[in-house]
Amino acid sequence: MLLLCGVSVIQAQEVTVTGQIEVKSEGSAPNGKRSRANVVVWLTSLDDRPGLRPVSEGSSAKLPRLVQKDKRFDPHLLVVAAGTPVEFPNRDPFFHNVFSLFEGKRFDLGLYEAGTTRVVRFDRPGVSYIFCNIHPEMSAVVVALKTPYYGISDAAGKITIEGVPEGRYSMQVWAESASVDSLKALARQITISSNSHSLGAVRIVEDSPPGPHKNKYGRDYDAPGTDYPATDPR
Numbered sequence: 001m002l003l004l005c006g007v008s009v010i011q012a013q014e015v016t017v018t019g020q021i022e023v024k025s026e027g028s029a030p031n032g033k034r035s036r037a038n039v040v041v042w043l044t045s046l047d048d049r050p051g052l053r054p055v056s057e058g059s060s061a062k063l064p065r066l067v068q069k070d071k072r073f074d075p076h077l078l079v080v081a082a083g084t085p086v087e088f089p090n091r092d093p094f095f096h097n098v099f100s101l102f103e104g105k106r107f108d109l110g111l112y113e114a115g116t117t118r119v120v121r122f123d124r125p126g127v128s129y130i131f132c133n134i135h136p137e138m139s140a141v142v143v144a145l146k147t148p149y150y151g152i153s154d155a156a157g158k159i160t161i162e163g164v165p166e167g168r169y170s171m172q173v174w175a176e177s178a179s180v181d182s183l184k185a186l187a188r189q190i191t192i193s194s195n196s197h198s199l200g201a202v203r204i205v206e207d208s209p210p211g212p213h214k215n216k217y218g219r220d221y222d223a224p225g226t227d228y229p230a231t232d233p234r
Contacts, residue, residue: 103127
């Protein structure tokens, strides 16, 4: 029980919410052969009451990172609180040019060399698809949320969200291979309690798998995979 301004307030009990991701592709292989990892499920409170844990933004002492190494972003998926700065260090021995111009946070870091770092603040909620203007094989996703109650599925498709206060929530889902319409259809309102804390099966339909993308100018890549050494004047 919490005492606020002389008024007793009963704090909501916190529970661990679980769920199971199931994946199918339209008219294709069975679920067991599909990746069930890296699906994000988050809960946004519908109750206006004390006891909800606030969203925490990344501190300047240790910012989340999307490292560029071996022509890859590591990790491929990053979930942060809206307002969090994210570092983009270049650990390759050549230039990269990181950009995101399609959804979520729009930015263009320009050409920057090996051993240097750029920082982007993801100042509003949304999904940002991130690429390199030099290497078309590089891609990453940043999901910025206004709630701390989220989980990312593991290789077996298991979702775990710890420390969720009992109450009413809006559930939303993101998966890279699903269309916007399919993901909207998965959104629903749920009530979490000590007796009801399972999301059950969350069924993802792979109806929009990632495919080739354009460069930051909206054109096809002229020379895919070209490496500009750190001494290159461009």
